Amino acid sequence: MTPAGVTRPVIAVDWGTSSFRAYALGPAGEVRERRETPRGILRVEKGGFPQALSEEIGDWLAARPASLVVMSGMIGSRQGWQEVPYCACPCDLAGLAAGFVRLDWPEAEVWIAPGLSDETETGLPDVMRGEEVQIFGALADLPGGNALVCLPGTHSKWVTVSEGTIVHFATYMTGEVYDLLQAHSILGRLMTDEAVASDDWFGEGVVRGASDGALLHMLFSVRSRVLSGNMPEAGARAYLSGMLIGHEIAAALRAAKDRPDEVALLGAPALARLYEEALGRLGCAQRRIGSDVAASGLFQLAQRLPDGTTMRHEG
Amino acid sequence: MTPAGVTRPVIAVDWGTSSFRAYALGPAGEVRERRETPRGILRVEKGGFPQALSEEIGDWLAARPASLVVMSGMIGSRQGWQEVPYCACPCDLAGLAAGFVRLDWPEAEVWIAPGLSDETETGLPDVMRGEEVQIFGALADLPGGNALVCLPGTHSKWVTVSEGTIVHFATYMTGEVYDLLQAHSILGRLMTDEAVASDDWFGEGVVRGASDGALLHMLFSVRSRVLSGNMPEAGARAYLSGMLIGHEIAAALRAAKDRPDEVALLGAPALARLYEEALGRLGCAQRRIGSDVAASGLFQLAQRLPDGTTMRHEG
Structure with missing residues (x-):
């Protein structure tokens, strides 16, 4: 709970397998501007992520140079910019925020969310990247923070949320x-x-x-x-x-x-x-439930990141 | 039970989706010669089946002009030479033989086996073409004609056989x-x-x-x-x-x-x-169980076809 993220403009990026979505957020997390392109991670060559990000949001950064960029989704996978280790269930907002990794990028302070892992009822591991951030972004829609959430898709996720904590999920x-x-x-x-x-x-x-x-x-x-x-x-x-x-x-x-x-x-x-x-x-x-849930989740997580000014910028 | 098939040489053809297998059989159904090519029905253009068969077994027919040709498999499907209606379970050798259809082909007397249909335990229809002939060809390996037979494959079949009759199957x-x-x-x-x-x-x-x-x-x-x-x-x-x-x-x-x-x-x-x-x-x-089961099944079925000399040759 540091003031760092609160006082700086936040750019939220939901960078998945087949699409790139970015949101310029206002001080209360409201979406001021949004853009979506089909430039998912599969369309970007190995090593091309810094350049791609610069092309997609460079104008926003030029307008607000102190922006904090927070990203989630497959951008944190082995095929993405940098692999960020999974956090294990049960996991709440603070737990997920603690697993964020800061990237070495000269244009702005950039963080990538970890994915989430779980052992399913069959004793097998399961993993996701991005959906956990959407769930946290939709918490306001879940009375008491309790729900069985279904996120339909290529790989559907069924997520059990208890008092704001993701306790279990299956793909x-x-x-x-x-x-x-x-x-x-x-x-x-x-x-x-x-x-x-x-x-x-x-x-x-x-x-x-x-x-x-x-x-x-x-x-x-x-x-x-x-x-x-x-x-x-x-x-x-x-x-x-x-x-x-x-x-x-x-x-x-x-x-x-x-x-x-x-x-x-x-x-x-x-x-x-x-x-x-x-x-x-x-x-x-x-x-x-939910709309702009990735942006909302990333904004809340940004509030919980360590103060950027205390970070070493490596390289 | 007519003598027609018994006294004439039989050529058995197992013509599936992705392969063509032919067997020149002796008087007791023994395999005298065999050939296999990747010329399944998907490799033959619409209308090209008579020509293809001629190319594959023309030399055998020239050597034994009175041969009876019996075929099974997807050649009897909508995508094959001619669609032959399914017989319904339960079905024995005689029942399947009664469903054979004779083709109009000037080079020899040619018959195509019907497929088999069934209502599964879930009330849904199921179908197969070719496996039923293999099952009948393997009956000698099934004590009392009873078995649960598994035919692994692209579309695996599980077939319940009772006293020589196919009573049920599922794909x-x-x-x-x-x-x-x-x-x-x-x-x-x-x-x-x-x-x-x-x-x-x-x-x-x-x-x-x-x-x-x-x-x-x-x-x-x-x-x-x-x-x-x-x-x-x-x-x-x-x-x-x-x-x-x-x-x-x-x-x-x-x-x-x-x-x-x-x-x-x-x-x-x-x-x-x-x-x-x-x-x-x-x-x-x-x-x-089984080897050369398609040939064996087709040979037994050939014995049960109507006498070829009594057939009208249409066209």
């Missing part, structure tokens, strides 16, 4: 498996661009996916139902999507101990809408 | 999902060509995959274990393979009613060896 590869199957598998070959009655087939997929653990078998029904005339080709894509999402939700709800009465949904509107529908089909209450 | 997309994940997913990116201690990691994957229904979550552990130093990169491929195979086997054994004391394994040696090891890990007895 589901739902989005990536869906993308692969529809782009490259035999299931994708029979999918059309039409989507007749897709809502109905989505719901049917949700119920099927939630009902049975044998996912590798159920997946084939996308094909066999079309071949046997049991489902129109135009329903195949929605049915597959529903099946994977239903499988994820059912497994996540089974795994949750002391599940709250509702699931808090945090994510892009289009995808959140699908999860909303799926949760509804499975009889689970839900509500959407 | 698992294990091989295809494995191929997709290791070729295209974020999991594949960290896989090396080395395979240090791969047997151990395969076994660990089997146990994990069999233990938990949340496959979409478990898959991510391939990545998280490597990232957290819990597994060497060189173990990732075997671990993923074991996880998917373990998931398949556990689900198939759960679904089997009145499961026999052992699983009969029918398939290519390299893949069968993996399933052998996985079944062993899960405490399930198994034995390998």
Whole structure:
């Protein structure tokens, strides 16, 4: 709890695999300006991150040279600017702030957030980078700081938050498996661009996916139902999507101990809408939370960083 | 039971998605000559099947012009030479033979086997083309004609046979999902060509995959274990393979009613060896059955086709 971050302008950067999002924040953390580009870390060559950051926010830094830059997401991974070790669950705001690493960058004081690691109920390790900051950014939307939060995506995260502390989380590869199957598998070959009655087939997929653990078998029904005339080709894509999402939700709800009465949904509107529908089909209450949560989380974390003036600038 | 097929030479053709296998058979069904090419149906253009067959077995037909050609596999699918409707389970040799369709081909009398369809325990339809013929070809290896047969592959089949009749089957997309994940997913990116201690990691994957229904979550552990130093990169491929195979086997054994004391394994040696090891890990007895089973099954089915001399040759 130092005054350093409070008195200096903060630039929050959510730098993920496939996108770069930056926010110029005001003294209360309000978003004054925002920009988003598809320059995710996969689009930047090894060693090119300092230059890329300079190009993306150089004008903001020129206008406010004393700005503090705080970043989260895959920029702190092995494939990013610098690998920042994971913090372990349980972890609160102060704990995560303590794991930030300061970068050697002449243009401004820059910090990268650590990721978060956990041992799942199966005894396997799990990891995330970026979602934990979004969760902290959404705390104001979680009464008492308690929630089961679902962040749908390429790698969906289900995060248990208790009194403002992230106590547990688990990853589901739902989005990536869906993308692969529809782009490259035999299931994708029979999918059309039409989507007749897709809502109905989505719901049917949700119920099927939630009902049975044998996912590798159920997946084939996308094909066999079309071949046997049991489902129109135009329903195949929605049915597959529903099946994977239903499988994820059912497994996540089974795994949750002391599940709250509702699931808090945090994510892009289009995808959140699908999860909303799926949760509804499975009889689970839900509500959407958060906006600009990465910026809000990074702003709060910036308040907890050590005073920048006491840092050695190495190199 | 007509004498037609018995007295004429039989050429058996197993024409699948990615390979073409032909067998010139002797009077007792023994394989006199065999050939295999990668000319699966995906490599043949629409309308090109008559020409392709002529090129592949034309010399055999020239040597024995009265040969009867019987084919099974995806050649009878919508993407093949001609779509042959599925027979429904339960189905025995005679039932399958009754579903054969004769083709219009001037060079010889040619028949294509139907596929088989079933309603699974979840009420969903399932289908296969080719495996049913292999099962009938392996009947001599099944005491009393009873078995739970596993045919590992791109789309693994688990087939319940009772007194020589196929009563039920289910498909698992294990091989295809494995191929997709290791070729295209974020999991594949960290896989090396080395395979240090791969047997151990395969076994660990089997146990994990069999233990938990949340496959979409478990898959991510391939990545998280490597990232957290819990597994060497060189173990990732075997671990993923074991996880998917373990998931398949556990689900198939759960679904089997009145499961026999052992699983009969029918398939290519390299893949069968993996399933052998996985079944062993899960405490399930198994034995390998069959060789040249497609040829043997097609020969037996040929005996049950209507007398060729009574067929009208249309066109």
